Amino acid sequence: MLSQTAEYALRAVVYLAQHPGEPTTVEQIAKHTQVPVGYLAKILQQLARAGLTSAQRGLHGGHILTRSPAQITLLDPVMAVDPIHRIDRCPLNINGHGHELCPLHRTLDNVIAAVARSLQAVTVAALLEDASGAAPLCGAGNARPATAAVALPSI
């Protein structure tokens, strides 16, 4: 339903939200989110382009979120890397049909709109505060390993 790219972007953003103010290298994020490094690097570029993350260069450089987790909804990373497209005009390009949708495409557009609303209704902060006590992202709640702190930055 959501693309793998979108799901990976969400993993990365949730991981960064768990490490506020700590510039984190792509290798560190990749390790803890289990996303291939090269794939993740491209996703981080898209997140940065959308203004959700920024990259700091240098020895202690890395990626950080530019906003607090309370100001990032689950829709934001998705729209940054693999946007959800509403059906806003007849996909069959029927002359004179234009923005009037037939029942099939109106129904599908309603479903798409509901998905966007559902993702927009949940902030990253809400995942972090989840009452279940589980780590907000599978396996990524652990402290970063000591070895990662001396890894060469690659942002």
Add this chain to the structure above:
Amino acid sequence: MLSQTAEYALRAVVYLAQHPGEPTTVEQIAKHTQVPVGYLAKILQQLARAGLTSAQRGLHGGHILTRSPAQITLLDPVMAVDPIHRIDRCPLNINGHGHELCPLHRTLDNVIAAVARSLQAVTVAALLEDASGAAPLCGAGNARPATAAVALPSI
């Protein structure tokens, strides 16, 4: 959100529902739904494999629905050609995590479940009976052209 394959399958099923009891060739369906013929032929194979359509060979052969439009929901063609997958276990394969989902993946699974429920709640018959009076599928409400009736069947 929905794949192009799924959307094309829905177009084909709605078109067939508009022509009950009329075996329809892949070329006819392709023309009215604006789906490439080769692509559509593969989709029709998948719909047949799922039991939604059947193909009748011969001069007046073609594809028909095997059930009434009231017994086909929008979820059926989607599941036949490009299934919606629930997240039923930890996508990061965390040891000991298994079927317990973290807040991120539980939230995403809830969204996926809602999409499936929304598609399942609408039958193809409901699209045909839509009160707006619009053709249920853009442009496909027209009668089949006379020339199509003598086209060689290709099912």
